[in-house]
Structure formats: structure tokens, C-alpha cells
Amino acid sequence: MNEIKYMFKSKIIIILILITCIILAIGVNSLNMTNDFKLFYLKRTSSTISFNSAKFGAEICSMLFALFTALTLDKDKKNKSKSIIESNLNYLSIVKIRIISIVFYAVLTTIMGMAMVMIVQKVKYGIPIDIYYYLFSYGLIFFLTILFSVLIISGLYLLTESLDMSIITFGLLFIKSLTSNNYLLNWIGTNMDVVSDFTGIGPVSKTIIYNRLLWFFISMSVFFIGLLFRRRYESKIWKSFLINIKNKGLLILTIFSLLGSSFAYAKEPYTSEPANNVEVHSNENVYLKGVYPEVDFNTKRGEMNAHVLYDFINKGSETMKFYINDGLKINFLRVNGEKTKYKRVKNENIIEIPIPSEEKIKIEFSYKGKVKCDRDGVGRSMPGYISKDSIYLLEVSNWIFRPIVQKGDLIDISGYLSVPKDxxxxxPGKLVSVESKGDKNKWIFEYSSHTADIGAFAGKYKKTEINVENMTVEFYYAPKHEEYVKNMKIEEHIKNMMKYYIENIGEYYSKKYPLKIAEVSIYKRGGHSSENVITFSENSVNREESMYSVENEKEQINDFGRVSVYADDIQLIAHEMAHQWWGTGVNIIENSPWSSEGLANYSSYKYIQKEFGDMISSNVFLSPWKNRVAELKNYYYIKNKDMRDKLNPKFIKSLEMENKQTELYYLMPLELLKGEEIQGEKVFSEGIKRVYKKYLLKNLTYNEFLKEMNLTKEAIEVE
Known part of the structure; x- marks a missing residue:
């Protein structure tokens, strides 16, 4: 108690509390201060205000509290009074009291900062307070980050007994945490950008809690190790260790914390290690003819129970492989009615199955569990989750096990998804019927496709139908975002996009399957397109009211920043819609830079140019594309491939992926625009329509495209 009073009298802690409260108040607007303008002007809610202020504050204030802790522990050494104090008092007790006092002020700061942000939210923005999100954000994110920082810097100082070394080491750990994609290694706040307004904290809450548990063990381990090596009576480090290790309680706590840290990291239950991206070749002797999934979802538990039947044509293979999800446990596997054992491919989410030499093969799976996602994608790029308020499962999450085989001309797909009635x-495809059974609805669907990329998307949607030239587009979005959808004329844009693509590319590929457009959570940024379903992340329809005025600023722009964000949102939907022509309508055989992504970016750019004019289309899209291509082309290790042998393999892989993405998304549309410049817009447009009509529901290679368009690679090469 005396130490708490002493700290208060020093006035440094008062200044620290005041600075923290100011930082937290500034953090209310932190999304608009990021480098990612896609997060600008998001609608403020109790969840976004509490989470983002807590995260912003944690990143800065953890360093401030760490510095204060190190200076507090170092003051006796600085004043050369440590030996005198240690000869008269139990110095370990003094250290403990000081740390407990700092933690007390961390609790007080958390409460005061949280109260200040609540006042800002209520008084300035008039937004109702949801206490759950405040307790979650300030308890689990802000306070625990401060606590971990205090414990870690304390342990480092006790271990090194050097102010400089402890601060430098802490700084390195701090930077590693902020830059790591692995959510387990991020103890400074969290690697999430924002809480989803569409689906809430549910899909990521368990990973946040688990991260906090792991770092509690790690920070306690560092602290206890520091205590074990704490200098005693001016002895050297090893002699001090031999004295301290006699404290059996401390030794047991250290071992327990170290074991807890190791066990928590190794046995993390919610995610899987990032894929090795090892190229796996399709079995050329086996063709997929049909997939028939029957899936029941338990959204309260975040689980699924699946029974999936596959039809194949075998032309001489003895084995075949499937991509699987590590969180889904196989109950049984049957091949042509016979129970069969499978073999797991080492270090990969792939299984190998023996198959008979018969021509027709039926493979039947039964599996259940929780879908795991890549550890690096938590909160930002999650390809799959099941939660109480929504379901989001891309094909790459392997929620439906994907066979690594050749695709037939058309694959027959039918089945059902059983979900709660709310x-x-x-x-995908055609909705056959909805059957009610108990507290669930069974959504029965069927379609034929040249791919077996099956996604599952469900939420508490409002559905509207948009009629476009004798066809219907189904638009699904959260009811809470209806005001923004109406004010920003999103439905009108969707209608205009359809008309533009039909006029400038060709008829929509199917009269049987209606185009379906769905809002999804921000935990998977961007958009996605498969068969007749496209999705886009919620930020495109969940921005603040100040955006409403920019819808009328296409001709005379008064607020370039907001118009740019709006245009980018519309371009995202236009890009994903363009994939219904390039990717679904015409199957693009990728050969970098040739890709459906490049064609979709070109098509969506032309729509934005028509709707927003040259100033927006050039500054928001064209110029960044050119800069990105030029930047990567001039990058040393891109120009000098022979020098890559000296690099870390992980860095080489990330560099190659970045280079490929630049070629697919940015270089290809620039080359198409150059082709348009050479031929003239009218001639080029007629060529695009001719190619689409000829290759509709067929494969299209780069060479075939160039030949049909009367172009060459050399002619459209971008310098």
C-alpha cells in the first residue's frame, strides 16, 4: 500500500494515466489513421469503438508501461542503494510489491480509460454502449497486453540487470509481435483489424482468448526465469542462480509456466499450420463426375457433420488423393461400398486412398468436427468458420474434401445444407426446396459445373431481387446495413454492372442459375466468386453516414478521399461479378500473367471508368497498378533471380507469391488496356465479345485469346 502511495506522489504515474486516457480517446478514430484506406469511414458501433480504441491504446501504452516498469526496477541500482537495501530487507518482496503496484495502476488506468471512451461514444457520437464489447476489449486486449508487458520487461530486467539490454530485448519482442502473421505470436493487442458488425466477435473470440492464455504462460515464464537469475548480494549470475534455485516454490512455478507455454502452443486446437504450398499434381487418370454433399451444421458449437458421396471415372489409377481439413475427423470411408483405410500424406492436409481398377468409382465419406483455418489468416483472411450468427466456408477451407483429380466436362453437384431456422x-446453383425439420431448415440445391468449388454461406440476411433483362439477381445483406445500401444505391449499381457486362461482354452464362450476391464478414477481406455466387466483405456496405453525400459527387468531386473509398467498394463487387463471365462463363486456363483475375480487373476498371470518370479510375486503380508493376520489376531479387539462392526459403516463397499476384491482378489488366489502346476501344470491345461467345462454357488459354484478338505478347508487353 505504501508503494502505491509512493508511486502516486511521484506524479509520473498520474502523467502516465492521463497520457493513456488521451491515447485511448484518440484510438476511437484509429481506423481512419491506418495505411489501409479500405478500413476508412467504417460505421462506428460500440464494438468497433471499444475494440479499436483498446487495440490502438494497447500498442502504444504497453511500451509506456514497460518503460515505467524498467525505470522503477532500476532506480535502486541507479541510486546505488540496492546493496544497502538488500542487506536489511527482503529485496524480492520489494520487487514483488513494486510490480503489484504497477499492475494496480494498470487496472486503474484500464477502468479510467474505458470510462473516458464510453463518454466519448455516448456524448460525441450518441451511440448506445454495449458493455460486453467493452469488457471483452479492455479486459482481454488492453489490460492483458499491459500486464504481459510489465511481466516480460520485469523478467528481462531481473535476468540482465541492465536497463538498456532489457529495453532493447523487449523492443525486439514488441516488433516481432506487431509484424507476425501468426496470431499466436501477437501479444501486443491482436492481429485482427476490426470486429465484424455482420457477425460479431463469435468467429474469432476463442482464438483471442487462447492467445491471451498462451501469453499469460509465456510472460509468467519470462518473469519467473528472471527471478531465478536475480542477482543476490552482488554475486555473479550463475552463483545467484544456484542460490535462487533453492526456492522450490519458484522452481516449480517456472517449470509449470514453461510446460504450460509449450503445451499451449503445440496443442492449439482452433487453427492449423500454414500450408507448405507444395505443388500437388492432379491424377490424370481419374475424372470427377459428381459430388453429393449432405451437411448438418451445429452453429452453437461451431461444428459440422457431413456425409459426401463422389462419382469418378477411373482410367487406370490405383490410388487417388483428397485435400482435407485438419479439424474434421473422418468417421468412415467407403470405396465402392467397401470400408477402406486411407494414408495421411506427411506434413500436409492430404490423404491418399487405394482404389480398385474398375472404371466407375464411388467414394463415400462421413466426417465431423470444427473447420480449422490457416493460423496466419485468423481475423483477416479466414477461408472458413461456423458461428452462431453466420457460416462462411470457401472451397479452399476443404470443408467438402476436394479430390485431386481431373475435372469432367460437367460435374453434377447436388445435396443439402441443414442450418438453424434463423x-x-x-x-450454389439452383435452390430446389427448403424443408423444415425441428429447429432447422434443410436447404436443398443442385447444379452442374466445370469445377467442384463448393462454398457455404449463411447469415441473418435480408434478401432482395433485382430484375435485369429477363433475369433475376438475388442480393443478400444484413438488415442493419439496409440504410447504407439504399442511400449509396448499391442495388442500382448491381443492376448497372449486369447491364454493362451483358452489353460489353455477352449474355450471362446461365438462364437456369440466378446470380446471387451476398455480404459476408470482414474476417475474410475482399470478395470471392464461384459458380453463380459471389461474396463481398461487409466494409463495402457498412460505412458512416458522412459517405452518403459522395454518391452524387461523380462529376464534381469535393471529397476525393471518400469518393475513392466508395469507388473501391463498388469496384470490389464489379470485380467479383466479372468473374461470372471470366472464370465461370469462360474457364480461364491460368498461365501467369494470364488469369481470370486480370480479365475481371480489366472489366471492373472499365465499369468504374464509365461510372466515376477518368480522374477516379486513373488515380484509385490505374496509377497504383502501374506503380506496383514498376516497383516489383525493379526489385533487385526479381531482376537478379540467380541471387535468390542466398535468401531464406520462406522469403523466396513470399517474394514469388507477391510477384505472381502482381502479374495476375495488375500486369494483366495493364496489358489488356494496352491492347485496347493499340486496336481502339471499339475494335477491342468487339473482340472481347467474340472471344466470350466462342469460348462460353469452354476452356480458354492465353495463346487462344491472343490469336482471337489478333494480338501478340510482345505487342501488349508493359515496359
């Missing part, structure tokens, strides 16, 4: 499913 959720609406956006089914």
Missing part, C-alpha cells in the same frame, strides 16, 4: 443459406 439463418438464410445462399445456395
Amino acid at each position: 439463418l438464410t443459406v445462399v445456395t
